Amino acid sequence: MSGRTLTWIVDRHTGQLTVEGLDATEARALAGDLLPAPRAVNCARPLDPPPLPPYGTGPAGDGPTLRVVRLYHGLVVEGPGRRSVLQLGGCEHSCTGCFSEETHPLDSGVALPLPAVVAALLAPAGVPRDGITVLGGEPLLQPAGLAALLRALKGAGQHITLYTGYTLAALARRPDPLVREILALTDLLVDGRYVAALADGAGEWRGSRNQRIIPAPGDAARHLSTGRQFGAS
Numbered sequence: 309m310s311g312r313t314l315t316w317i318v319d320r321h322t323g324q325l326t327v328e329g330l331d332a333t334e335a336r337a338l339a340g341d342l343l344p345a346p347r348a349v350n351c352a353r354p355l356d357p358p359p360l361p362p363y364g365t366g367p368a369g370d371g372p373t374l375r376v377v378r379l380y381h382g383l384v385v386e387g388p389g390r391r392s393v394l395q396l397g398g399c400e401h402s403c404t405g406c407f408s409e410e411t412h413p414l415d416s417g418v419a420l421p422l423p424a425v426v427a428a429l430l431a432p433a434g435v436p437r438d439g440i441t442v443l444g445g446e447p448l449l450q451p452a453g454l455a456a457l458l459r460a461l462k463g464a465g466q467h468i469t470l471y472t473g474y475t476l477a478a479l480a481r482r483p484d485p486l487v488r489e490i491l492a493l494t495d496l497l498v499d500g501r502y503v504a505a506l507a508d509g510a511g512e513w514r515g516s517r518n519q520r521i522i523p524a525p526g527d528a529a530r531h532l533s534t535g536r537q538f539g540a541s
């Protein structure tokens with residue numbers, strides 16, 4: 309275990325403890341007397357995610373919908389600070405070792421009208437909130453709904469972190485104006501597929517070391533399309 313780190317994050321608002329950096333066996337060997345018995349969870353989601361908002365929470369009309377698998381508050385490991393998180397259904401990347409296989413079917417989750425999703429993400433249950441994180445599945449499989457969601461959230465002054473299995477370079481090559489808009493509305497992009505062999509030492513917010521944390525991905529995509537360099541970690 310030498311050189312590897314067990315990170316302890318205490319939510320000052322709730323007192324909840326999140327531990328990351330080692331697998332359950334290693335963590336118990338190091339600090340088993342301080343930790344409860346492990347339970348399998350996927351991708352840092354809470355032990356008991358709340359139920360989805362009911363249908364009809366907002367007016368559906370002919371407006372956009374999103375296929376939602378989970379929606380929860382107070383996550384401290386999926387982007388900076390304390391975040392409300394939206395997990396969308398549908399993914400075709402087929403990463404070996406994926407922890408969210410239940411999101412892969414394109415009809416996974418529940419189709420919810422955009423106003424219901426926005427209201428649930430901005431609910432008082434998530435306060436204090438440093439921003440919103442959208443992950444999947446693959447959020448870019450729902451570009452119209454995702455763009456509408458990010459427009460509404462940016463209008464509400466939220467910081468947006470977006471996870472995608474596509475690389476920024478692949479997204480920058482897409483001619484779809486919705487993809488450009490999504491990147492422009494995103495503050496922080498975590499890009500690339502999950503690669504299990506590169507999971508060790510991935511660092512904060514990432515699942516594997518190939519993934520990059522890219523601030524202002526809209527600007528970075530423009531730089532890529534003109535052949536210039538951009539900053540990422």
Ligand code: SF4
Pocket residue numbers: 399400401402403406407408409411444445446472473501502
């Ligand atoms: S992109 Fe994410 S949800 Fe999709 S297969 Fe890869 S790890 Fe799983």
